[in-house]
Amino acid sequence: MLNHTVVMRECECLHEPIEGYAGIANLLLIVVLLPLISFVGVVLNFFNIFIFCEQKNTAAKYLTALSCSDVGVCMAGIFVICSDSFRAHSFVIDQVFVFLLPKIIPLGLFFQMLSVYITVLAAFDCFYSVYCGTKCEPKRSTWAPRVLALVVISVAGYNIVQFGDLQAIECLHPDNYTLFELCPTEMRVSETYVILYKGYLYALSMAFLPFVLLTFLTVSIIVMLRKKNDSMDKVEKQGCEDDGGNNPVVLLLVVLLFLCCNLTSLLVNVFEMLKIKLSFEVEAVLIDIGNFLVVINATANFFVYMGSSEEFRVAFYERIRKLWRPKSTRLPLLHDHRIRLFNRNPVASSI
DSSP states (O other), rough: OOOOOOOOOBBOOOOOOOOHHHHHHHHIIIIIIHHHOOOOOOHHHHHHHHHHHEEEEESHHHHHHHHHHHHHHHHHIIIIIIHHHHHOHHHHHHHHHHHHHHHHHHHHHHHHHHHHHHHHHHHHHHHHHHHHHHGHHHHHHHHHHHHHHHHHHHHHHHHHHHHHHHSEEEEOOTTTTTTEEEEEEEEEOOIIIIIIIIIIIIHIIIIIIHHHHHHHHHHHHHHHHHHHHSSSOHHHHHHHHHHHOOHHHHHHHHHHHHHHHTHHHHHHHHHHHTTOOOHHHHHHHHHHHHHHHHEEEEHHHHHHHHOHHHHHHHHHHHHHHHHHGGGGGGGHHHHHHHHHHHHHHHHHHOO
């Protein structure tokens, strides 16, 4: 009888903790702070969604879609970015997420790219509204759902290939025990795939193209607003400022916040494209800062809306009052209501 001995492959993709100042930065920014900010971001973005869904203008449609996408970005901050770093500190977390990450990393990248291009759409809409004025509102309202659907489908199609990037493989640890590790697939290590898809195409679609478009649109919007403000009287300016979510300034601030928070990620892509060599620790810190700022961006839009839109502030405070209104205040009204009904029915009273 022949004995077949199965030789277990040795682990080659072990996820070890980062040492030095890069490890401290990763622990503070990604493991400790990021989950807290992500949780706050999820809550605040749900407020954004509820408030903008009640508004009927076109800009609110884009901001509702952006808030939905930002919920996904904040969730990815917890279940992708934080969990991937925390794997190095917990064997149990590592063995759980080694199976989950190949599925949820593409979802996180999908929401990140979706937020980028919804921001670009919102900037285009803002540019068009400033250029044409209120007469273009019906056309903008008609096209908003269509272009949003097109962007969702396009972004999903672009990112679906990344479900084949990673895989969980059983291996033998150097300390002589078996475990599962997260390794790239053959497609992920293919030179063509890395250079074309992960290199040039990703840098073009996620860095250069959005930044060029948003910078051009932002400068154009600022120039047009200045010219318009010079030609408007005081009453017209006041009406424009009170236009709530449809105010171009709100969308302009959202775009500016996006540009500031994604600047670090753009620099990392530029360094990679120009083949500028950075030390491992510097590159690790820059990547962590870039990921941290992406989640900050998805969270901080709420404060932009609060600071620049009177309509949003009023709607938010009204929702807070409804949530925190004591239930006991409703009981006397119900009791009084029953008394009035009882006194109106002499037949029931006599019984």
